[in-house]
Amino acid sequence: MSAELAITNKNGSQQVLTFRIGEKYFAVDILTVKEIHGWAQTRDVPDTPEWIVGVSDRRGTIVPIVDLRIRFGEHKVEYTKTTVVVILQAVLDVTESDDSLPFTMGIVVDAVSD
Template sequence: MNEEQRGGTERFLTLNLDKEHFALDIYSVREILDMTEITRIPQTPEYMRGVVNVRGSAVPVVDLRLKFGMPAAERTLNTRIVILEIARGDGSAAIGAIADAVKEVLEIETDRIDPPPRMGTGVKADFIRGIARHGERFLLILDAEKVFTTDEILALDGLGARHGDDAPGKAAGSAGGFPPEAVPANPAA
């Protein structure tokens, strides 16, 4: 994090995976979907669940639990697919991420975001941008572009994930086509 970011606030969408709390920069979130039918694509990694139809486009969906080495979970009423816009070369790619539950949008002061702890040479945790305390819990702030590596994004293009800067529903300066305050605080309600 550079000095220009210190002293301000950032907005994050919080979500749960197992008993862990994660956060994504709100500006990488395009929309939040209820769990829907996912069409499986043969010969893809287990964490790649398949594709969903988002307004006529096939968007690949990743199970974040499996991607992070957590046990698989049953779908519940709270299970959501978070559609993210990930920068890719000259455009962006839409990718869905399955979360156990989407919680709320939080504003966190940037000087309260600590760098991720060093875990040793055998542990790859470069996808964690930082850690912030919220109440009695820690939030692991994910770097969406590192969670979904460039190689994965390029491979997903074949599944129909390619989108230009003028993707439908994407308004300039908004969080994926809607203002951050329009993200429901409790989508299950």
């Protein structure tokens, strides 16, 4: 499976990044991907759900790191040098007006497809 592949939507074609968590594959819009890097230790944040594994300082920006495996009810795995973190930046529509809120987050994945 290609790390970048074309999918068709009502607006035409779109580039996506595919990644694997366990045996499942997922895709995100390539334009939301800021960077991809190996696992680095995070800082714990008190009183957060287990699936928020901590925060990381990425070039002066505090980025929450989430483990979708845990969020989806799967068992937690040990993070190793082969664990990958995909940093995403997207826009969250929070109101009915034209206002939107940009946010950055990292997701822990097993592999990014090439």
